[in-house]
Amino acid sequence: MNVLLVYPKFPTTYWSFQYALKFLGKKAALPPLGLITVAAILPKEWTLKLVDMNVSRLRKSDLAWADAVMISAMVVQQDSVRDVILRANALGKTVIAGGPAFTCEPDEYPGVDHLILGEAERSLAPFLEDFVRGKAKPRYEAESFPQMCDVPNPRWDLLNIRKYASMSIQFSRGCPFNCDFCNVTALFGHRPRIKTTKQILKELDSIWALGWRSSVFFVDDNFIGNKRFLKRDLLPALVAWQKSHKTGLPFYTEASINMADDPELMEMMSAAGFDTVFIGLETPSEAALTDCNKKQNRGRDLVNDIKKIQRAGMQVQGGFIVGFDSDTHSIFQRQIDFIQKSGVVTAMVGILQAPVGTALHERMSREGRLVGESSGNNTSVSTNIIPKMNLDTLVDGYQSLIKNLYSPSTYYARVKIFLNEFNGPMIRGKVDRHRLRAFLTSIVRLGILGRERFEYWKLLSWVAVRKTHLLPTAISLAIIGFHFRKVSEQICAD
Numbered sequence: 001m002n003v004l005l006v007y008p009k010f011p012t013t014y015w016s017f018q019y020a021l022k023f024l025g026k027k028a029a030l031p032p033l034g035l036i037t038v039a040a041i042l043p044k045e046w047t048l049k050l051v052d053m054n055v056s057r058l059r060k061s062d063l064a065w066a067d068a069v070m071i072s073a074m075v076v077q078q079d080s081v082r083d084v085i086l087r088a089n090a091l092g093k094t095v096i097a098g099g100p101a102f103t104c105e106p107d108e109y110p111g112v113d114h115l116i117l118g119e120a121e122r123s124l125a126p127f128l129e130d131f132v133r134g135k136a137k138p139r140y141e142a143e144s145f146p147q148m149c150d151v152p153n154p155r156w157d158l159l160n161i162r163k164y165a166s167m168s169i170q171f172s173r174g175c176p177f178n179c180d181f182c183n184v185t186a187l188f189g190h191r192p193r194i195k196t197t198k199q200i201l202k203e204l205d206s207i208w209a210l211g212w213r214s215s216v217f218f219v220d221d222n223f224i225g226n227k228r229f230l231k232r233d234l235l236p237a238l239v240a241w242q243k244s245h246k247t248g249l250p251f252y253t254e255a256s257i258n259m260a261d262d263p264e265l266m267e268m269m270s271a272a273g274f275d276t277v278f279i280g281l282e283t284p285s286e287a288a289l290t291d292c293n294k295k296q297n298r299g300r301d302l303v304n305d306i307k308k309i310q311r312a313g314m315q316v317q318g319g320f321i322v323g324f325d326s327d328t329h330s331i332f333q334r335q336i337d338f339i340q341k342s343g344v345v346t347a348m349v350g351i352l353q354a355p356v357g358t359a360l361h362e363r364m365s366r367e368g369r370l371v372g373e374s375s376g377n378n379t380s381v382s383t384n385i386i387p388k389m390n391l392d393t394l395v396d397g398y399q400s401l402i403k404n405l406y407s408p409s410t411y412y413a414r415v416k417i418f419l420n421e422f423n424g425p426m427i428r429g430k431v432d433r434h435r436l437r438a439f440l441t442s443i444v445r446l447g448i449l450g451r452e453r454f455e456y457w458k459l460l461s462w463v464a465v466r467k468t469h470l471l472p473t474a475i476s477l478a479i480i481g482f483h484f485r486k487v488s489e490q491i492c493a494d
Helices: 018-024 033-039 060-065 075-090 100-104 120-132 184-188 197-209 223-244 257-261 263-272 286-291 302-311 331-342 359-366 391-405 408-421 433-448 453-466 468-493
Strands: 002-007 047-052 068-072 094-098 114-117 139-141 167-169 216-218 251-255 274-282 315-322 347-351
Touching: 002 033, 002 060, 018 433, 018 468, 033 047, 033 068, 033 120, 047 060, 060 075, 068 075, 075 094, 075 100, 094 100, 094 120, 100 114, 100 184, 114 120, 120 139, 167 197, 197 223, 223 251, 223 263, 257 263, 257 274, 257 302, 263 274, 263 302, 274 302, 302 315, 302 331, 302 408, 315 331, 315 391, 331 391, 331 408, 347 391, 391 408, 391 468, 408 453, 408 468, 433 453, 433 468, 453 468
Parallel strands: 002 047, 002 068, 068 094, 094 114, 114 139, 167 216, 216 251, 251 274, 274 315, 315 347
Antiparallel strands: none
């Protein structure tokens, strides 16, 4: 069997980082971890080829070579998914598909011959058994959640790692919380399932052996779901691993705001190399947090919690939402004030959508307020629900909000607010030619040609005098700000 593994193209979003990647000379932020994990489960005698359409073109010759085409994707990639399916169908290829897009909406892709739904460690094996006998069914669904000890070491050898800005590994699946707009628990359950420390170290060793010396993203939806194991086992092992390697690797991840309640945990994470954490902050409105069942964020001084994490050595990236039922027109300025005061430099703001499988989707359906399905794109000015706020008011307010947040004066002021709190990461990545290229490109694109050139040089001058060790961080944030500003301009043009 010749099997072509295809990862469809992402549209331009905040998460794509495509404008920032050009500074580094990279093609994509992250590799398709799901696909290279699936590749490790496939029969050893099969010949595999991987095409990540975010780093290279899918050629007709690639499809012609294949006996079967396997596709994995998220909902936001749906347009590219449909194009790949049509191209494979036109050549008479067997199409096998899995991943969140297909698990959430299996009936939306009629050109797929075999659907592998749920986690592949459970649903793929019975398919393979039937497939090699020529008796495969159209659909296979995982009937239970696998233990993470069953997850194999990904096939990193299928990647051209030089095309990516970061590598990624996964420690856990599942989240203990139940936010009503999030489908993570529908996909992976409430009980966090974890890999062994031995597995994680083996994956890091594999990445290191390939020559990787830059950042690694722990892609868990909530890295701190099992704090006891982290503090007792994994984090001490990561600290030891970092010390045993000359340069070490910077880590970043996703977690919940309650990490701010545990100084020991934050200190250990920082010592292990974590310098950035993405948190679903959503909104400063207590009423809206109640609307979406975001219990872990309620009754808190969120700004103070964010600053605790920053002072512990980790930048907080934040997800924010407008369009909750209790939101009024005042929410847009409240979000601006909250984000600015907290120093959350990378603030990803979107209009509320209701993904399939969420409590919000079910409620909107019951109330007759569901309009189609979610695009999965957090930069879309459309929504698949009928909001309580007038839709035009919501869209206008949203566009005004992001235009303000990513104007050069507001953005660079927020960077300074953050750097005032941040003491710097414990593990500093290796300064390679890509970072040097990014710095030199930023001087030209931002410092000379950019409309933010005054703010750019003002920030770098301030950092050079006050916090010289944070100069690489300041340059990185300036580059990320350029990406967010470009995306925001596109949103406001819609």
